[in-house]
Amino acid sequence: MTTDTETDVFEDHRPVLLGVAYRMLGRVADAEDVVQEAWLRWSGADRSVVREPRAYLVRVTTRLAIDRLRQIKARGESYVGPWLPEPYVTDFGDTVPDTAERAVLADSVSLAVLVVLESLSPLERAVFVLREAFGYPYADIAAMLDRGEAAVRQLAGRARKHVDERRPRYEVDPTQRRDLTERFLAAAAEGDIEGLMALLAPDVRLVGDSGGKAKAPVRVLETADKVGRFLIGTARKSLADVSFRFLEVNGGPALLVLAGDKPDSVFQLDVLDGRIQAVYIMRNPDKLRSLATA
Numbered sequence: 001m002t003t004d005t006e007t008d009v010f011e012d013h014r015p016v017l018l019g020v021a022y023r024m025l026g027r028v029a030d031a032e033d034v035v036q037e038a039w040l041r042w043s044g045a046d047r048s049v050v051r052e053p054r055a056y057l058v059r060v061t062t063r064l065a066i067d068r069l070r071q072i073k074a075r076g077e078s079y080v081g082p083w084l085p086e087p088y089v090t091d092f093g094d095t096v097p098d099t100a101e102r103a104v105l106a107d108s109v110s111l112a113v114l115v116v117l118e119s120l121s122p123l124e125r126a127v128f129v130l131r132e133a134f135g136y137p138y139a140d141i142a143a144m145l146d147r148g149e150a151a152v153r154q155l156a157g158r159a160r161k162h163v164d165e166r167r168p169r170y171e172v173d174p175t176q177r178r179d180l181t182e183r184f185l186a187a188a189a190e191g192d193i194e195g196l197m198a199l200l201a202p203d204v205r206l207v208g209d210s211g212g213k214a215k216a217p218v219r220v221l222e223t224a225d226k227v228g229r230f231l232i233g234t235a236r237k238s239l240a241d242v243s244f245r246f247l248e249v250n251g252g253p254a255l256l257v258l259a260g261d262k263p264d265s266v267f268q269l270d271v272l273d274g275r276i277q278a279v280y281i282m283r284n285p286d287k288l289r290s291l292a293t294a
Contacts, residue, residue: 009053010042016054016134017061019109023129024065024122025072026085026114028290034064058134059144062126069122080212082220084280085114086287087249087266106172106251108133111280112270114250116166120159127152128159170270170277177271178246178253184269184276185244185255188235193228200224201275206231211284214265227279247291256291263288 017038021031038061050056090109107113108129117125126145130136138156142149171177180199187196206227208216221227242264245256254268266288270278282288 006043006047010039010057013054013057017057019105020058020061020129020134021065022088023109023114023117023133024062024069024125026118028086028088030068030072031065034061034068037064055140055144058130058136062130062144066122066126069125073122080210081216081218082207082209083115083118084111084207084209084282084287085250087254087282087291089291090248090251104135105133109251110170110172111250111268112167112170112278113163116163119166120162123147124155124159124162127155128163131156132160168270168277170272172252173271174248174253176274177269180271180274180276181246181253181255181267181269184267188231191232191236193232196231197224197228199276200228201272201277204276204278206279206281208281209284209287211286213285214283216281216283231279263291266291 014035017035018031021034022028025031025034038057041060041064042057045056047053088109090106117128120128123145127141130141130144131138136144138149138152141147141156142152145152147155184196184199186192187199202224203222204224204227206217206221208221210216217230221230241260243258245258247254247256247266249256249266249268252268254266256263257265257267263285264283266280266282268280268282269276270280
């Protein structure tokens with residue numbers, strides 16, 4: 001039987017466990033399923049031999065996430081158009097008072113990084129998440145994964161090199177990103193193509209994720225001219241009953257577009273040197289369900 005105290009211990013660690021699982025999987029529903037399975041393991045465990053509950057729970061969650069990721073990869077499911085992680089509402093609040101730590105957590109859950117992490121092996125991804133996002137020592141990671149420390153260091157180095165080579169550069173300053181997002185929205189809504197073009201970097205990229213279930217580009221758009229004209233054209237054809245709400249998603253400001261009272265899409269921008277480097281549009285309705293109550 002699980003006592004209230006044991007339930008409280010698990011609930012205290014739930015945000016960390018969900019953070020680990022989401023970074024591993026890029027899918028909110030899968031992450032929640034993994035955390036629920038971790039709860040079942042915790043509730044049935046002999047806790048008299050558990051000296052460090054947090055370490056135990058992170059270990060269980062990580063291993064479950066690795067298994068789930070292997071299952072997903074083994075299915076080899078095809079995806080229509082570009083893939084983006086499911087939007088994950090982040091609000092570190094007072095739980096992460098240190099600015100540097102907050103920046104690390106925001107970066108580790110960013111869309112740009114999670115897209116790159118999709119190309120890592122499950123073990124590489126686990127090591128990267130535990131080391132880079134949560135700062136676990138190599139020895140602790142080795143114990144969690146039942147691997148030698150030397151092997152874990154090798155996995156970490158390979159994953160770090162892969163991510164550094166492939167992820168685009170961007171700034172995480174939320175104030176600047178919020179400001180550019182507001183100006184971006186105003187220019188698009190007003191059909192101000194010149195104003196919009198002034199915000200876009202020449203080599204800007206637009207990545208739209210619909211999963212074939214909504215209207216979005218089936219390929220990544222590149223260059224300011226193509227991206228700007230697409231956005232202006234989309235704004236002109238927008239639904240009549242549309243409203244907007246700002247959220248913190250994946251560690252940065254994002255724009256939630258509501259059609260009536262239902263989530264229609266999420267926009268997020270990557271910014272560098274005061275210009276928009278990337279526009280992410282998430283329209284797959286399956287990935288927007290968790291935002292219905294956001």
